[in-house]
Amino acid sequence: xxxxxxxxxxxxxxxxxxxxxxxxxxxxxxxxxxxxxxxxxxxxxxxxxxxxxxxxxxxxxxxxxxxxxxxxxxxxxxxxxxxxxxxxxxxxxxxxxxxxxxxxxxxxxxxxxxxxxxxxxxxxxxxxxxxxxxxxxxxxxxxxxxxxxxxxxxxxxxxxxxxxxxxxxxxxxxxxxxxxxxxxxxxxxxxxxxxxxxxxxxxxxxxxxxxxxxxxxxxxxxxxxxxxxxxxxxxxxxxxxxxxxxxxxxxxxxxxxxxxxxxxxxxxxxxxxxxxxxxxxxxxxxxxxxxxxxxxxxxxxxxxxxxxxxxxxxxxxxxxxxxxxxxxxxxxxxxxxxxxxxxxxxxxxxxxxxxxxxxxxxxxxxx
Numbered sequence: 378x379x380x381x382x383x384x385x386x387x388x389x390x391x392x393x394x395x396x397x398x399x400x401x402x403x404x405x406x407x408x409x410x411x412x413x414x415x416x417x418x419x420x421x422x423x424x425x426x427x428x429x430x431x432x433x434x435x436x437x438x439x440x441x442x443x444x445x446x447x448x449x450x451x452x453x454x455x456x457x458x459x460x461x462x463x464x465x466x467x468x469x470x471x472x473x474x475x476x477x478x479x480x481x482x483x484x485x486x487x488x489x490x491x492x493x494x495x496x497x498x499x500x501x502x503x504x505x506x507x508x509x510x511x512x513x514x515x516x517x518x519x520x521x522x523x524x525x526x527x528x529x530x531x532x533x534x535x536x537x538x539x540x541x542x543x544x545x546x547x548x549x550x551x552x553x554x555x556x557x558x559x560x561x562x563x564x565x566x567x568x569x570x571x572x573x574x575x576x577x578x579x580x581x582x583x584x585x586x587x588x589x590x591x592x593x594x595x596x597x598x599x600x601x602x603x604x605x606x607x608x609x610x611x612x613x614x615x616x617x618x619x620x621x622x623x624x625x626x627x628x629x630x631x632x633x634x635x636x637x638x639x640x641x642x643x644x645x646x647x648x649x650x651x652x653x654x655x656x657x658x659x660x661x662x663x664x665x666x667x668x669x670x671x672x673x674x675x676x677x678x679x680x681x682x683x684x685x686x687x688x689x690x691x692x693x694x695x696x697x698x699x700x701x702x703x704x705x706x707x708x709x710x711x712x713x714x715x716x717x718x719x720x721x722x723x724x725x726x727x728x729x730x731x732x733x734x735x736x737x738x739x740x741x742x743x744x
């Protein structure tokens with residue numbers, strides 16, 4: 378999924394111009410490569426000697442591939458730039474999590490100090506920061522709770538296919554036995570959800586017409602790994618010291634694409650709402666303030682509205698009843714763009730600009 382979106386975005390932005398792209402595969406070496414390879418076949422993604430010939434490696438292959446290749450490649454003496462969508466290296470001391478509209482200064486300091494590993498961040502964390510980084514930069518946040526509503530595509534293409542199959546499975550009995558009785562329709566849907574024939578191999582449970590309040594592995598203290606990333610990655614991306622507490626519950630919902638988040642923000646002081654909106658809107662070119670009314674919210678603050686788009690809307694901004702220093706908000710964004718592919722292609726261009734006249738080669742690993 379991420380690799381396909383990355384290729385699409387690089388073609389749209391003409392990022393291949395002036396590069397000498399080389400494409401590798403873990404399963405189809407010798408097969409046909411994308412047209413940008415100028416007729417050269419796919420190379421073996423496990424061939425360290427071939428990988429080491431490139432100045433820049435861009436990987437969307439996943440954590441297992443990074444674990445297999447990255448260490449041996451570095452030990453072989455390769456000093457190139459590694460740009461990776463996988464989470465494997467995110468928290469390593471010699472790696473920077475990349476989200477340049479938010480932490481361009483952190484990226485620049487990393488490059489100046491000799492860092493050569495630049496890793497895409499967790500999708501929900503990246504999208505939250507695209508919306509809220511201005512408040513972090515102004516040192517206005519005491520703590521934050523993020524309750525996420527994460528789409529099936531965040532777990533991969535196989536999960537998306539299963540969600541569609543589940544939807545069809547739920548609709549089928551209603552299609553065969555149409556009824557105007559809402560309770561009868563509900564009975565048929567629940568019966569289908571609870572059926573042992575419901576396809577649940579990927580999710581382990583029905584997601585269509587339901588939700589799953591757990592994402593990723595178990596962590597100490599009752600968190601899931603996805604929830605743990607909220608604080609760990611937010612503070613590393615922003616370079617915050619002392620760290621700001623960030624926590625919440627991460628939930629998988631039956632949306633195909635785009636992650637949403639309900640935010641509770643404890644501010645360090647009471648700030649007028651119009652000033653808060655100015656700080657948020659001024660942080661980057663992609664954040665959008667959605668007026669806190671019903672019409673604007675249902676029109677602009679949904680996965681349907683933002684799917685395939687780069688802007689990150691944030692709305693429902695209002696002071697909460699707990700006190701004037703408590704802020705409520707809701708944001709949504711396409712996790713396959715700012716939460717995955719977009720930071721990679723932008724980091725490649727940052728490296729390219731820094732290298733200057735020496736044009737780097739690009740490697741995209743493909744399964």
